Amino acid sequence: MADLSISFFSLLLPFFSLSLLVFLAFIVRPHPVKVPIKNRHVFITGGSSGIGLALAQQAASEGAKVSILARNIGRLEDAKESIRLSTGRDVAIFSADVRDYEAVKKAVEEAGPIDVLVCNQGVFVPQELETQDIEEIKFMIDVNLIGTFHLIKAALPGMKNRADRGPGSIAIISSQAGQVCSTFGSSINFNGLLFHSELIPSDN
Numbered sequence: 001m002a003d004l005s006i007s008f009f010s011l012l013l014p015f016f017s018l019s020l021l022v023f024l025a026f027i028v029r030p031h032p033v034k035v036p037i038k039n040r041h042v043f044i045t046g047g048s049s050g051i052g053l054a055l056a057q058q059a060a061s062e063g064a065k066v067s068i069l070a071r072n073i074g075r076l077e078d079a080k081e082s083i084r085l086s087t088g089r090d091v092a093i094f095s096a097d098v099r100d101y102e103a104v105k106k107a108v109e110e111a112g113p114i115d116v117l118v119c120n121q122g123v124f125v126p127q128e129l130e131t132q133d134i135e136e137i138k139f140m141i142d143v144n145l146i147g148t149f150h151l152i153k154a155a156l157p158g159m160k161n162r163a164d165r166g167p168g169s170i171a172i173i174s175s176q177a178g179q180v181c182s183t184f185g186s187s188i189n190f191n192g193l194l195f196h197s198e199l200i201p202s203d204n
């Protein structure tokens, strides 16, 4: 009788294990979350030119409260004016270098709680590893990677404690070069962050 029970349970064990795996896969499956931006605070780094400026323009035209951060104050003011002309909306501008954590923290605190953070700043100095100056490599890592950590670390407490309990979001824009492996290998792998994370409020 004991032998019969043991073989019965050993037959059931794989079935339970498989069911558990299917259940866990169902729980952790990726699922799209729509993050509304109308009347919500969208903070975009590198927002004074290129992709960042285009994102800022789009977010403003969709009714978001937009903040942009970059280093050069003149280009930030030009961006603010171009967004005002194309959308009729004012954006807040912050001059800071993402490599400077204290400056980033100050800008983020002044901007107020962020609903959507877009870490878009990026620099890329294309060179082969053998010929690239080590300072250029460090520069790219500092701006693209460490700068992004600075931004998220500075913004997270405010994002988690927002009075607005709607979904928040952090997006990191990577360089296309970060998604391929080439002779530019020295300067790409840290650029290869392509990350999007939703902050969904929970009550715990």
Ligand SMILES: NC(=O)c1ccc[n+]([C@@H]2O[C@H](COP(=O)([O-])OP(=O)(O)OC[C@H]3O[C@@H](n4cnc5c(N)ncnc54)[C@H](OP(=O)(O)O)[C@@H]3O)[C@@H](O)[C@H]2O)c1
Pocket (backbone or CB within 6 Å): 045, 046, 047, 048, 049, 050, 051, 052, 069, 070, 071, 072, 073, 075, 096, 097, 098, 099, 120, 121, 122, 123, 124, 143, 147, 173, 174, 175, 176, 177
């Ligand atoms: N262009 C492409 O084909 C392409 C393709 C794929 C991905 N990307 C990625 O998309 C992002 C934007 O690219 P883009 O071509 O639009 O760039 P971009 O026109 O060169 O603009 C870069 C922005 O980042 C700011 N920035 C640079 N260094 C900074 C620093 N240390 N602190 C704060 N802000 C800084 C710049 O302003 P200041 O110089 O005034 O600071 C500027 O606003 C980058 O992350 C890039 O890797 C670009």
